[in-house]
Amino acid sequence: MSRAQTTTTRDRVLETCRRLFNEKGPGAVTTAEIAATVGINEGNLYYYFKKKDQIVLALFDQFEQALGEMARRQMENIEHGKANEDSIMDFFKLAWEWRFFYRDAHSLYGLAPELRERNKGLSEASHDAARRLLLHAIQHGRLKVPDEAVEKLVVNAWIICTFWIEYLQVSKGVTRITRKHLELGYEQVQSLYWPYAPRGTERRKPRWS
Numbered sequence: 001m002s003r004a005q006t007t008t009t010r011d012r013v014l015e016t017c018r019r020l021f022n023e024k025g026p027g028a029v030t031t032a033e034i035a036a037t038v039g040i041n042e043g044n045l046y047y048y049f050k051k052k053d054q055i056v057l058a059l060f061d062q063f064e065q066a067l068g069e070m071a072r073r074q075m076e077n078i079e080h081g082k083a084n085e086d087s088i089m090d091f092f093k094l095a096w097e098w099r100f101f102y103r104d105a106h107s108l109y110g111l112a113p114e115l116r117e118r119n120k121g122l123s124e125a126s127h128d129a130a131r132r133l134l135l136h137a138i139q140h141g142r143l144k145v146p147d148e149a150v151e152k153l154v155v156n157a158w159i160i161c162t163f164w165i166e167y168l169q170v171s172k173g174v175t176r177i178t179r180k181h182l183e184l185g186y187e188q189v190q191s192l193y194w195p196y197a198p199r200g201t202e203r204r205k206p207r208w209s
Contacts, residue, residue, distance in 0.1 A: 010048045012038050017055050021100040027107050053112040060115060063098045064122055070094060071129040078136050087133055088189050091161055092182045099177055102165045130154050143196045153192055160189050
């Protein structure tokens with residue numbers, strides 16, 4: 001088996017797992033189902049991943065990379081004088097693509113305990129990126145936020161983004177997350193900034209395209 005074939009099949013396994021985990025939750029997906037969906041036998045699956053926790057950690061690597069690339073892209077826009085007005089929507093699009101990490105976090109910690117510490121580091125990086133975006137908006141006059149409110153906005157936005165799906169499940173009894181639910185999350189975060197926007201500022205609608 002060539003290295004190129006190994007990489008291709010491994011990627012297919014991970015993409016299949018991301019889709020199945022999003023649809024059903026990691027706990028409901030068996031290795032037999034994963035192998036059958038990919039089109040390989042279970043023995044071949046074990047060649048790439050011995051246990052399901054290894055799949056979860058490999059997917060988290062991809063998720064972490066995707067978040068990092070999104071943050072770098074937004075920072076590059078800032079450096080080139082291009083404000084990213086849709087940075088919140090960018091996050092919710094990514095959250096939709098990796099929604100099982102938000103929806104099933106507690107069960108994932110049980111499956112792969114090291115995720116808890118890694119998620120902590122990821123949250124710190126997310127705080128930093130959000131803070132820089134907010135400060136840029138303030139410096140360029142798109143928001144008028146008192147100094148003492150900046151960190152509160154960063155934290156509150158992070159809380160909503162991170163726990164929005166859990167909120168829907170616990171408080172609203174939502175059992176199937178749809179894009180519409182994430183659009184509502186986007187609007188909820190936007191509402192934090194409305195009091196600080198200059199009068200007459202248009203309230204943006206979420207765009208998934």
